[in-house]
Amino acid sequence: MGEKLNKKICVFTIHRSRDVRVFNRHCRSLVNLGMDVTLIAVSETGSYEQEGVKVIGYERWKGLKQRIKTLYRITRLAYQQKADVYHFHDPDLLIFAPWLRIISGRPVVYDIHEFYTRQIPLKFPDFKPLRWLVAGMVWLAETFTGVVCGSVSAVYMEHVKRFSRLGCPAVWTPNFASLEDFNPEPVTEELLKERKNTVIHTGTLSPVRGSLVLLDVARELKQRRPEMKVLVTKRFWSQYHEDAMNEKLVKPEYKEVIEFVPHMTGQELPGFVRKGGVGLSLLQHHGEYVLPSHVPTKFFEYMSQGVPIVASDMPSSYQFVKDENVGLVVPADDIKAYVDAILKIVDDEELTRSMAEYGQRAFIEKYNWGICEQNLREFYTKLLK
Numbered sequence: 001m002g003e004k005l006n007k008k009i010c011v012f013t014i015h016r017s018r019d020v021r022v023f024n025r026h027c028r029s030l031v032n033l034g035m036d037v038t039l040i041a042v043s044e045t046g047s048y049e050q051e052g053v054k055v056i057g058y059e060r061w062k063g064l065k066q067r068i069k070t071l072y073r074i075t076r077l078a079y080q081q082k083a084d085v086y087h088f089h090d091p092d093l094l095i096f097a098p099w100l101r102i103i104s105g106r107p108v109v110y111d112i113h114e115f116y117t118r119q120i121p122l123k124f125p126d127f128k129p130l131r132w133l134v135a136g137m138v139w140l141a142e143t144f145t146g147v148v149c150g151s152v153s154a155v156y157m158e159h160v161k162r163f164s165r166l167g168c169p170a171v172w173t174p175n176f177a178s179l180e181d182f183n184p185e186p187v188t189e190e191l192l193k194e195r196k197n198t199v200i201h202t203g204t205l206s207p208v209r210g211s212l213v214l215l216d217v218a219r220e221l222k223q224r225r226p227e228m229k230v231l232v233t234k235r236f237w238s239q240y241h242e243d244a245m246n247e248k249l250v251k252p253e254y255k256e257v258i259e260f261v262p263h264m265t266g267q268e269l270p271g272f273v274r275k276g277g278v279g280l281s282l283l284q285h286h287g288e289y290v291l292p293s294h295v296p297t298k299f300f301e302y303m304s305q306g307v308p309i310v311a312s313d314m315p316s317s318y319q320f321v322k323d324e325n326v327g328l329v330v331p332a333d334d335i336k337a338y339v340d341a342i343l344k345i346v347d348d349e350e351l352t353r354s355m356a357e358y359g360q361r362a363f364i365e366k367y368n369w370g371i372c373e374q375n376l377r378e379f380y381t382k383l384l385k
Contacts, residue, residue: 004034010083012074014090017041017055022089025178027053029373038081075100091116094141098148107383108149112159115288157293171379175297178369182270182304184360197228200276202298206241210282215248217338218257235263274305278342281311284332289314303363306356310341326359
């Protein structure tokens, strides 16, 4: 297990206090490493302590003015903890983190979840000069903060390499699912038959993540196999993306082709995933998704529960889906190819069984958060010296 670090760390974020990456993975790992952990996050239940983590809760803002005040308040609360290390999780805090580093004199770690220089511009109107400007501003803010704060934790290896070249200690923490949450219980023959006609999709919905393609796949699947159902966790990147999906859903040909289920916490999600006979990943050729280092978290969630995967032809799909024999890869915008792949898995019991077994084995041996926990141990040990 290694020597306990016995240091105080303050994690602060605009995510909710039970966010899967922030609490279930990062904060739990910090407790396992022997750290005294304080988390400042959005919480409807105020402040509390859970699983060795002291949570300081605050209410989510309303409006831009209140948002800026809240970001300042979060940073001030973090400073008041007098921690040995500070670790923040959102680009929203980029303007305040350098201030915290300067006045505290302590290491401040910027945790990069997404490829923000590619993703944040998508929230703005589709006007290229504007999006280029936003991307440039995000890049400058990240670079300045990385240099001043001095340390980075990143999902993408591109960020690890970029900040390492700037002289910043950087650790790779990919979005592998946690063994603790996604306990891979054996998939029985009874379960395989029970979930055979259920297709699932987890994660955030938006057109570039395949939300509109998903509707066409569900419609085609319903026409060919009326007994099959498609369950989708309801979580949108923005209201604009929800409106785009609803615009299609009101048309007669898309009526009841999918069934929304509420967005779930880390404790609830494994049970939902286990209900799936096939799990979908429909990323389109856009933004960071075309990078070899972009790997959907849902891959590992599906693997953990022995759910065969049908994925779009992104670079990571070949490495984690095709090469691991846990699913099939099809062209990103080919509706018929998705449906054919789903039915190929559903109709071949031996193929389904082998994909389930390979998936759980790969998750246990290679693709779970325990690997990242060891990376964090080495990273914090060096940082605290």
